[in-house]
Amino acid sequence: MQIRPVLAALRHHKAGTLLIAAQIALTLAIICNALFIIHERLARLSQPSGIDESSLLVIGNEWVGKPTPAQIASLMAADLDTLRKVPGVANVYATNSYPLSNGGMVLGVGHSPDKLKYVINAATYFADENTLSTLGLKSVEGRNFRPNEIGVLDGKGAVQPAEVIITRALATQMFPHASAIGKPIYVSARPSIVIGVVDRLRTPFVDSSMAKWSDCSVLVPYRQLTPITQYVVRAQPRQLDAVSQRLRAALYAVTRMRVISPKDGVRSFAQVREAAYRDDRGMAILMGGISVVLLLVTGAGIVGLSSFWVGQRRKQIGVRRALGATRRDILSYFLTENLLIAASGVAVGGVLAIGLNLWLMKQFEMDRLGMGYVLGGVVALLLLGQGAVLAPALRASRVSPVEATRSV
């Protein structure tokens, strides 16, 4: 296929050519960034939490009437006892927070008591001897907490655990070259000995600003005696729905002086996950929708303008056909023309895409756009252009040589 005659003809349609090229460039710039945002959000969605989500329920509980720490201790013991006896419940523990809950306590973890010299942040979960089995955590090294190691936080003492269980991600951060078991870390002024390492336990936070330490968690052996507490309940296999129906009534039977929100007081972990990633999923859908509309609009525009060009050149096509050009020649003429325009469009569009990404990075702390997205977008738009021009080009190829003799 000769390119020179195509270029010569394009010179007569400068404005139309430029408009299609500009359209393709803009589309590429937006699509690349939209796809990148989608991918970023989906990557967040698929990050594992490390816990056995399918059999877990969480309860948000608050005792009212300002009970004293001593009263809370007995209320909590009664609650745990009651929950354990609910038919279908396998295990339960009380805590301050759980993965994806979007609220919790963060401590800097370091090699010394100096607070401003910590190595990395980590989420702090209050745990007892039932935590590992309730959450279904995979223990990599070391041991579980023993019942006599579980302390209480009654407002008089600080969080200064003698033993901690940490995640593998945190262990690798703190001790890259050796086992963490038996070594001290500092989450407070006093050293805490690592007695166990679990494979994975996600932090409560899904925000991108905390993504760097999203797998760094510390389990501390405490029961927190404050009016607000969370219960994490593990149901026996296939009992999740039945158990979730029974929990609220069982707890209100212990005491009525409590708040368990009617709306989201008892949630399955699937609901916790859904709520945590709602915004990310929404943004991915929005960007996907805009991309689809944009591709449709661009495709329709190319069809429209190419159809006009075919209509305008019927006579010239007739002449070429009369002079011996085959249908295939005419078809490939229009396909080549579109390819040339699209190629110049994607060349500009690639630069625009990177520019837009740089601007978004500066304004909104986004990551750098991978070259794969630009290349993928280029291929997609070239294909879109060829696909869109195919119908007008086929119509052009069917122009009869007789057209050459018609005057209007």
Add this chain to the structure above:
Amino acid sequence: MLGYYLDLAIRSLKRSPGLTLLMILIVAFGVGASMTSYSVFRAVSGDPIPWKSARLFVPQIDIWGPKGRLDTSNNNDPPDAMDYLDAVALMRDHRGKYQSAMYRVSPSIVPPDPHMHPINVGGHAVYSEFFAMLDVPFKFGSGWGADSDAQRAAVAVINSKLNQKLFGGANSVGKTLDIDGKDYRIVGVLDNWTPKPVYYDVVNTGGFTTEQEDVFLPFTRAIDVGMPNDGNTNCAEVPKTPGFVGLQQSPCVWISYMVELDDKAAVSAYKNYLDGYFNDQKAAGRFNWPLNNRLRDLPAWLASEHVVPSDTKVSLVVALGLLVACLVNTAGLLLAKFLRRSAEIGVRRALGAPRMAIYMQFLIEAGMVGFTGGLFGLLLTWIGIHGIGWVLPKEIASLARVDLSLLAFTLLVAVVATMLAGLYPTFRASRVQPALQLKTN
């Protein structure tokens, strides 16, 4: 003449219905997507108290110094909240017209109706001037007086929604309410006051939140009974004593502060006072770093706290990109459409029509496409605003509204944008050489 051009435009558009429909749909999609995003953006970036925002200020004192700034991205800004010591000192000095320190609380309430389960509510512990400073509307009663602050009185102001729930909407002023196990006397009921963003305390609410503001209690009382804060607490070091009392003695920041200053003189006087306060503390040996205070008015404060979520801005940018792409597209299609009629233009020009008339004719045609596209776009915007809750966070999506100004703006954007897109095609049309066209025919 206008009627004639309109008639010409309709005839021309009818002649190629497919192309016309395509252009209208493209304009509609571009306008619909960008206007939906814009309506959300408008809702979250608007001034929450336009008549007063320039007179409300948030003071910041650099109590941690350069060492406390682990986050380098924040332009060397001091902490965005206050510790207890300074908040109370500023309240005591009382240099503004109105001022209030405040922190978020989340107490439980035992309803007077014994059949109801206890409920958990959200709210703020504030000083008495809070209500006058923010022009808070009351349905019944009023805020409490300065004497109640001083006496740490057990009084409360509740919002109308909670009043509806607990008292069936009746005037509950004077009744008592069990909050966190203590009896409070209700002195006022708000008239459904739900400012978005929660501009008086963005540090502890994030600005946009689904949490309700149900109760307001005296700050002094809440501290007295040890009602813990339900908002953020930031510490540069671990408090020496644990618990809520330890927090009050620590340099951890958790209290929001707002002050009303009515004129320039008051602002500069307050700034001087704030700097003087820092220097006094420095002289007393509390700080050993240079003065680095801030006194931002409300709009500047909301901007510095990034109250408008970045997802909203990114969607607006992408949707505007879609609009531009749609307009480039429309320009291409109009160009094709106009130039196809070179013969018609040639005849009109030969019969004496000036270039201006050609301009008028084709711009009116472009404007008609824009107007019809705008009408479709309005429909899409309406659908978009009602459906945006599926994809954007509820607390933000629910703020987007269709109103007259949005309707008018949507149509205006559609018409002006399409006419802009039609400018070049029209220019080309007006350049058609009459002689050449007549000859070839």
